[in-house]
Amino acid sequence: MKKLMAANWKMFKTWDEAVITARKLAELVGTVPDDREVLIFPSFTSLKGVSKELASKSSFSTGGQDFYTEEQGAFTGEISPKMLKSCGAVFGLTGHSERRHVLGETDEFIGKKTAYGIEAGLKVVLCVGELIEERKAGKVEEVVDRQIREGLKDVPRDIDPERISVAYEPVWAIGTGEVAGPEEIVEAHGFCRKILQDIFGEKANEIRILYGGSVKPDNCSQIISLDNVDGVLVGGASLEGESFSKIVLA
Numbered sequence: 708m709k710k711l712m713a714a715n716w717k718m719f720k721t722w723d724e725a726v727i728t729a730r731k732l733a734e735l736v737g738t739v740p741d742d743r744e745v746l747i748f749p750s751f752t753s754l755k756g757v758s759k760e761l762a763s764k765s766s767f768s769t770g771g772q773d774f775y776t777e778e779q780g781a782f783t784g785e786i787s788p789k790m791l792k793s794c795g796a797v798f799g800l801t802g803h804s805e806r807r808h809v810l811g812e813t814d815e816f817i818g819k820k821t822a823y824g825i826e827a828g829l830k831v832v833l834c835v836g837e838l839i840e841e842r843k844a845g846k847v848e849e850v851v852d853r854q855i856r857e858g859l860k861d862v863p864r865d866i867d868p869e870r871i872s873v874a875y876e877p878v879w880a881i882g883t884g885e886v887a888g889p890e891e892i893v894e895a896h897g898f899c900r901k902i903l904q905d906i907f908g909e910k911a912n913e914i915r916i917l918y919g920g921s922v923k924p925d926n927c928s929q930i931i932s933l934d935n936v937d938g939v940l941v942g943g944a945s946l947e948g949e950s951f952s953k954i955v956l957a
């Protein structure tokens with residue numbers, strides 16, 4: 708199972724800034740190590756440019772940060788998996804904490820989106836993770852259990868495990884510089900694995916579980932070597948080719 712090194716560029720970068728960053732990243736990374744895969748989630752407006760820039764580079768792919776649950780129609784402002792794929796995207800992201808807590812997406816809608824994205828041919832990364840109040844109240848397992856089960860509710864049980872990943876991102880560690888400690892990560896990832904096994908049986912061992920939340924060049928190699936950490940999802944430190952290339956190669 709290759710480690711998935713994913714960059715979430717959120718609402719950053721114009722088209723040309725994104726293309727230049729992707730070019731620089733590919734140059735700095737050179738040949739991606741055999742056991743790694745690099746994934747960029749640019750904004751919709753730069754998706755095609757970044758996909759084209761990386762098209763000839765092996766082990767690089769792109770994805771859409773969001774999508775709607777229809778192929779087309781009167782849904783002003785929305786975008787479909789089919790449109791993402793036409794811009795070169797292979798992946799889609801669902802359940803990111805900013806969509807849950809800033810844009811108000813529910814578990815139910817995230818589950819619908821995840822299943823629709825899979826059905827429409829994307830590989831989907833489902834993000835889960837607790838708020839600081841939930842951690843303090845001892846509810847990490849309750850929250851993660853609910854978010855994974857609801858998020859994957861309608862995903863076919865015979866799915867190719869390559870097509871689904873879970874990103875554990877404790878909300879209090881996102882963009883704060885406060886990274887979860889190794890024990891917290893191992894514990895949460897082990898728990899995610901158990902839930903996935905309960906849902907998918909043995910093939911759950913081939914589903915990648917990524918960690919996200921203040922991953923940086925200087926903490927990535929430790930995080931990536933922990934049990935049940937099959938990749939990372941990086942925000943701030945993925946915005947520059949220099950720092951993200953160090954993470955990819957960590």
Ligand code: PGA
Pocket residue numbers: 715876880881882883884919920921922940941942943944
């Ligand atoms: P961060 O963001 O690396 O800036 O903490 C992670 C994410 O939002 O996926």
